[in-house]
Amino acid sequence: IMMKLVQSLVYFILKILSLIFFRDIEVVGVHNVPLKGPVIIVGNHQNQFVDPLLILTNCPRKISFIIAASSMHRMIIGSFARMMESIPVERPQDSAFRGKGKIAITGTSVNGIGTTFTEYSIGCLLYTSPSPRDS
Numbered sequence: 001i002m003m004k005l006v007q008s009l010v011y012f013i014l015k016i017l018s019l020i021f022f023r024d025i026e027v028v029g030v031h032n033v034p035l036k037g038p039v040i041i042v043g044n045h046q047n048q049f050v051d052p053l054l055i056l057t058n059c060p061r062k063i064s065f066i067i068a069a070s071s072m073h074r075m076i077i078g079s080f081a082r083m084m085e086s087i088p089v090e091r092p093q094d095s096a097f098r099g100k101g102k103i104a105i106t107g108t109s110v111n112g113i114g115t116t117f118t119e120y121s122i123g124c125l126l127y128t129s130p131s132p133r134d135s
Contacts, residue, residue, distance in 0.1 A: 006083055011056065018057045027058045035061050070094045 018025065033039060041059065043051030056063050065081075069088035072078045081088075101114035 003083070007085075010080075010083065014053055015057045018053055022054070025054065025058060030058070030060060033059060033061060068094060 033041070039061075041055055041063070043055060045051055052065055056065075065084065065086045066089045067077075067081045067086040069090045072081055072086075072088045099115065101112055101116070103115065104111045104113060
């Protein structure tokens with residue numbers, strides 16, 4: 001019950017914010033959004049804060065957003081995301097790491113200096129042996 005109360009309070013605050021920042025909001029096709037069952041709503045603009053605000057405050061059903069799993073570890077963003085029942089998603093860039101060694105590219109030739117290449121051919125992927133991080 002406490003979580004629902006907090007969610008309602010957050011929703012109310014966000015609704016007030018949307019009315020302060022946007023004088024006129026026109027929602028087109030809201031009657032096409034099913035009130036039950038799964039649905040995916042995609043924002044048409046690359047703004048990670050404005051789109052969710054407008055979708056959340058103008059959609060007639062409960063909304064849960066996907067969020068980068070790494071953002072769930074941030075103090076304020078993570079707390080807010082958990083409170084709003086956001087769904088964490090692992091992104092490839094969150095798992096990237098700097099490998100050891102150097103790569104020299106000459107034309108179509110790729111040479112590893114101090115790397116862990118195990119195989120490479122033109123037009124294929126560059127394979128490496130598992131890093132200590134994967135063990």
